[in-house]
Amino acid sequence: MNKQLNKLLKTGLTVLIPLCAAGNAEAAIVTFSLDYSGLAFGNAATAQGLISLDEQLIPNPGSAFLDFSNNDAIKAFTLTVSNATGGLGNGTFQMTDFDFATWDSAGETLDFNQQLIGQWTQGGGWGKSARWDGGAGEFNLYAKAGSSAPTSSGYFTLAANNDFLNGDLLKLVSFKPVSGSVQPVPLPAPIWLFGSAVGVFLSRKAVKKDH
Numbered sequence: 001m002n003k004q005l006n007k008l009l010k011t012g013l014t015v016l017i018p019l020c021a022a023g024n025a026e027a028a029i030v031t032f033s034l035d036y037s038g039l040a041f042g043n044a045a046t047a048q049g050l051i052s053l054d055e056q057l058i059p060n061p062g063s064a065f066l067d068f069s070n071n072d073a074i075k076a077f078t079l080t081v082s083n084a085t086g087g088l089g090n091g092t093f094q095m096t097d098f099d100f101a102t103w104d105s106a107g108e109t110l111d112f113n114q115q116l117i118g119q120w121t122q123g124g125g126w127g128k129s130a131r132w133d134g135g136a137g138e139f140n141l142y143a144k145a146g147s148s149a150p151t152s153s154g155y156f157t158l159a160a161n162n163d164f165l166n167g168d169l170l171k172l173v174s175f176k177p178v179s180g181s182v183q184p185v186p187l188p189a190p191i192w193l194f195g196s197a198v199g200v201f202l203s204r205k206a207v208k209k210d211h
Contacts (some may be wrong), residue, residue: 029054029075030112031061035174036150036158038083043121045089045160047150047166049079050178055112063104063138077142081150084168089148089161097149099142106137115176127156128170139172 029052036047057073058064066073080092106121118125123135131154143151143162150170153159159167 031076031178032116032175033178034079034172037080037173038168040171041169043085043168044076045081045084045170047079047081047158047170050076052076058103060112061105061106061107061109063102066101066103068098068100071095073103079150081170084160089150089163089167091148093147093149097144097147099144101142102138102140102152104134104138106135108137113177115174117173117175127175128154131155131157131169131171139175165207 023148028118031050031052034047034049034051036045038045039103052075054073054075058066064073068074068077074095077095077098078092081089097145106123106126108119108121108126110119110126117127120126121134121136123129123137126137127139134155136155138155140152140191141150141158142155143149145162148161150158150160150167151162151164153164153167153169158170159165161167162169
């Protein structure tokens, strides 16, 4: 191997080793299952859903408004409401039915590989707080005007049929990762850029040698 190529490889690898380590540490897109129950509020309504989140864009620890319209932090979402009183608010709802979601880890770093509900925070188990007590974090959904999707009605609480006052109340009781749902992070750009540079260099050397 000639000195120029050897120098290029050494320089590139010196830069790439920490970059690869950082790339491997980057978060992936993880899908969580969501379960809501009206039991705590004396009704039979339930809701089950799936949400795919880009961990890198979810502040953990931290809080944020997560916009449903730009597909940045929330990659996919669906929620099905069943057994609402009088059928009001029953149905399956998608990202287009919501404006945004709210997220708050209550100042703690939550383990996204485990059930989130009940994980320790200084305000108590995450998601275990009373309806109007935000000390243990927050996750909520805000339905668009005109949609019959459920909407926020207290911490970790939804009201069916986009009816804050009269809709059946639903408490978030489970927020856990779906086994095998983690999508790997794409190959970091520096790796393929470096590979391309080496390829171009070798091609040029081969052409010069032939001539």
